[in-house]
Amino acid sequence: xxxxxPILSIAxxxxxGGAGIQAxxxxxxxxxxxxxxxxxxxTAQNTTGVSMINGVAPELVAAQIxxxxxDIPPLAVKTGMLFNREIVEITAECLRRHxxxxxxxxxxxxxxxxxxxxxxxxxxxxxxxIFPQALLITPNINEAIELTGETDPALQVKRFREMGCRNIxxxxxxxxxxxxxxxxxxxxxETDFITLRADAVKTPNTHGTGCTLSSAIASYLALxxxxxxxxxxAKIYITHAINAGxxxxxxxGHGPVNHLFAPRHMKYIITRTREK
Numbered sequence: 001x002x003x004x005x006p007i008l009s010i011a012x013x014x015x016x017g018g019a020g021i022q023a024x025x026x027x028x029x030x031x032x033x034x035x036x037x038x039x040x041x042x043t044a045q046n047t048t049g050v051s052m053i054n055g056v057a058p059e060l061v062a063a064q065i066x067x068x069x070x071d072i073p074p075l076a077v078k079t080g081m082l083f084n085r086e087i088v089e090i091t092a093e094c095l096r097r098h099x100x101x102x103x104x105x106x107x108x109x110x111x112x113x114x115x116x117x118x119x120x121x122x123x124x125x126x127x128x129x130i131f132p133q134a135l136l137i138t139p140n141i142n143e144a145i146e147l148t149g150e151t152d153p154a155l156q157v158k159r160f161r162e163m164g165c166r167n168i169x170x171x172x173x174x175x176x177x178x179x180x181x182x183x184x185x186x187x188x189x190e191t192d193f194i195t196l197r198a199d200a201v202k203t204p205n206t207h208g209t210g211c212t213l214s215s216a217i218a219s220y221l222a223l224x225x226x227x228x229x230x231x232x233x234a235k236i237y238i239t240h241a242i243n244a245g246x247x248x249x250x251x252x253g254h255g256p257v258n259h260l261f262a263p264r265h266m267k268y269i270i271t272r273t274r275e276k
Contacts, residue, residue, distance in 0.1 A: 002268040004034035005222050006072050009215060010065065010091055011080030011108070012041035012053070012117070018256030019208030020080060027215040031237065032264035033222060036072060038064035040091070041083040043117075047207055047251030053117070055083045058090040065094040075222035076102035078214045079130065084119045092129035102221040105134040106214035109143050123147070132164035136227060138214050140171040153193070157186045167227055169217075171210065178202070185231055194228060198239040203246035205255035212257060213238045223267065 007028045014020035021037050028035035040061050044052040068074065077100050082088045095103065107126055109118045118126075127147065131137060137160065145151055148159035153170050160168045166188040172181055178200050185194040216234035225233065238257070245258030 001271050004268050006034045006074045007218050008036045008074035008077045010038045013039050016046040019211045023208040023211040024215040026259035027212045028219050030259050030263045031219040032267040033219045036068050040087050047255050048253035058086045061087055062090045062094050069098050076218040078104040078218040080106050080211055081108040081117050085121045085125045088122050088125040095133050103134045104214050104218045105137045106210055107139050107143050127163050136167040137165050138169045153184050196235045201242045201246050205245045207254040207256050
């Protein structure tokens with residue numbers, strides 16, 4: 001029996017299609033996995049900003065997760081924009097109940113255009129309820145500073161460890177450097193960082209890069225790569241996606257990356273079924 005490789009994204013919807021659930025579906029599909037979703041919030045946004053956000057009823061978020069899990073248990077899960085404390089708490093409860101394995105947490109707090117995407121009362125709840133369940137968290141520079149109060153990567157990792165985080169990817173895409181973008185991966189039990197470098201791409205089209213990267217990591221984890229290899233492959237994927245969309249004008253602000261620069265056929269696993 002052939003089965004696709006299912007990935008669940010628990011995140012918000014982006015009406016302009018470049019970030020959030022829409023970016024996750026494109027990324028997961030492009031890598032050759034089967035994308036499923038639990039939508040936490042609806043945004044009215046485009047490449048220039050966000051004009052309105054409404055959270056989905058927490059009970060409906062839980063129902064989406066539970067119905068997916070009942071029928072198509074995911075091999076990896078990523079969380080993105082969880083919006084408010086109630087959604088965070090019910091999501092965490094669902095993840096505990098289903099004993100999620102490959103959980104990638106993107107602590108989405110601010111959009112590329114600068115709009116706040118997370119209510120303040122949700123931050124502490126993510127730290128206490130979601131982080132300890134995560135296999136990997138992927139904060140960017142600003143999120144890492146906000147969450148830890150530190151600017152030094154080593155001290156940030158120390159603070160994240162105190163929060164119960166096992167593996168941490170500190171993303172450096174927003175560091176202002178024009179020559180190279182550097183991410184730091186800290187693995188559980190290791191004292192040294194793994195440094196991931198990519199040439200910087202001069203383009204305004206960076207909308208949804210964090211969502212895309214975390215979805216790519218979840219996909220590669222589901223494909224049975226270890227954390228270092230999954231992150232490395234995801235870094236290569238997002239770099240190619242940025243390059244492929246760098247000179248395409250979509251909207252009047254921060255345009256999207258090209259998620260589908262080289263889509264793969266849907267992959268599957270073969271499982272044995274017992275004959276009756």
